[in-house]
Amino acid sequence: xxxxxxELRDTLGYQIALLGVVALLASLLLTQASILTRADIAAxxxxxxxxxxxxxxxEGSFDNALAEDTLLLDSPQGQVxxxxxxxxxxxxxxVMKLSPIGYAGPIDxxxxxxxxxxxxxxxxxxxxxxxxxxxxxxxxxxxxxxxFDGKSLNDPSPKDWAVKKDGGxxxxxxxxxxxxRAIVGALKxxxxxxxxxxxxxxxxxxxxxxEGDTK
Amino acid sequence: MNYLQITRDGLWDKNVVFTQMLALxxxxxxxxxxxxGLGMGLATTAVLLGANVLIAALRHLISPDVRIPVFIVxxxxxxxxxxxxxxxxxxxxxKVLGLFIALIVVNCAILGRAESFASKNPVAASALDGLMMxxxxxxxxxxIGGTREILGSGTLFKDAHLLLxxxxxxxxxxxxxxxxxxxxxxxxxGGFLAVGFLLxxxxxxxxxxxxxxxxxxSVAAPVTA
Numbered sequence: 001x002x003x004x005x006x007e008l009r010d011t012l013g014y015q016i017a018l019l020g021v022v023a024l025l026a027s028l029l030l031t032q033a034s035i036l037t038r039a040d041i042a043a044x045x046x047x048x049x050x051x052x053x054x055x056x057x058x059e060g061s062f063d064n065a066l067a068e069d070t071l072l073l074d075s076p077q078g079q080v081x082x083x084x085x086x087x088x089x090x091x092x093x094x095v096m097k098l099s100p101i102g103y104a105g106p107i108d109x110x111x112x113x114x115x116x117x118x119x120x121x122x123x124x125x126x127x128x129x130x131x132x133x134x135x136x137x138x139x140x141x142x143x144x145x146x147x148f149d150g151k152s153l154n155d156p157s158p159k160d161w162a163v164k165k166d167g168g169x170x171x172x173x174x175x176x177x178x179x180x181r182a183i184v185g186a187l188k189x190x191x192x193x194x195x196x197x198x199x200x201x202x203x204x205x206x207x208x209x210x211e212g213d214t215k
Numbered sequence: 216m217n218y219l220q221i222t223r224d225g226l227w228d229k230n231v232v233f234t235q236m237l238a239l240x241x242x243x244x245x246x247x248x249x250x251x252g253l254g255m256g257l258a259t260t261a262v263l264l265g266a267n268v269l270i271a272a273l274r275h276l277i278s279p280d281v282r283i284p285v286f287i288v289x290x291x292x293x294x295x296x297x298x299x300x301x302x303x304x305x306x307x308x309x310k311v312l313g314l315f316i317a318l319i320v321v322n323c324a325i326l327g328r329a330e331s332f333a334s335k336n337p338v339a340a341s342a343l344d345g346l347m348m349x350x351x352x353x354x355x356x357x358x359i360g361g362t363r364e365i366l367g368s369g370t371l372f373k374d375a376h377l378l379l380x381x382x383x384x385x386x387x388x389x390x391x392x393x394x395x396x397x398x399x400x401x402x403x404x405g406g407f408l409a410v411g412f413l414l415x416x417x418x419x420x421x422x423x424x425x426x427x428x429x430x431x432x433s434v435a436a437p438v439t440a
Contacts, residue, residue: 130398131402
């Protein structure tokens, strides 16, 4: 039997069939695995999103599935995704997802704002900034990101929404100005967008209808 | 088949990184800390073991002329399965390792072992070879990552609990308290520097032991001519 296979192996037909069978089996296996894992992966990712959104909201301030209650807002920088936090059906706060361009690509961050436009919290979800210099934007590396808590568009005044180097009130890091500048700028634009769209964001009845409007 | 020799080859004599000089891309890219090196090493070991066993089992069926595409399809399938399974069922671990897993497909060490060992040897020997080559790779990555982490940030095995669970948080050491850090070692050039110096150290050790073996041989059999 083994001898037969070693002769057969050198024929063109066998090789074509071998490649075909291997590819077919691999695809079948992957399809099955994908079907098996899809629901669990989606659930895990939804949980991740919910956890990261909940970080920028006070505990117990919402009782809905944040990740599913979304609006898309148009801004000069492109569409901005907003998640709405509701307590007993009423919108109490919103979480905006922003992706300003930092020193080394986009910085994904979320910012929570209450109905008065006060910043509840900011967290960086993902970034590729220089380790050791600009990674102080992470909560595990520094306290800088907490300096926005409680601020709003009028406190400090709009012209003070900048890093100190640009005449504002927010600290930059030694050797890294681009990263904090990008984040401060994005937050300012986010708050401006919030003020402009305030009515729509806190219209508790609107969900699907509002999302339909932007399309 | 000499199992002891396979073990020695994998761990030291034919170490993937320091002797074969393979898989340098993942070795340099992820070793900014010892923990990252450990994670990448373990994930690679799992795939190496699986790929070696699979290919050794099928080696009589695979035509030599089309072996490379067959190996690549098998390895890529294996890696994708590991990726999906981890993402679905060990999601916390996946968040730490996820980035590395996709990198394993392009790890030429796996294709290298399939080609030079598993396609010519029985399943048991191939399994051992995959395991030992993987562990040798893991040790090399921990050495590079540890060197860079100690010099770069003064810590060792930082965040190990994310990878191994809270029980292993004793591994996390701060060797130089209040250290300001040496950024160069954390950035990509630090990878090249660490690999270069560790390579030099290994060569020195190998030369010493070769010289000692030579001396021992000449004492045992004195030259008569």
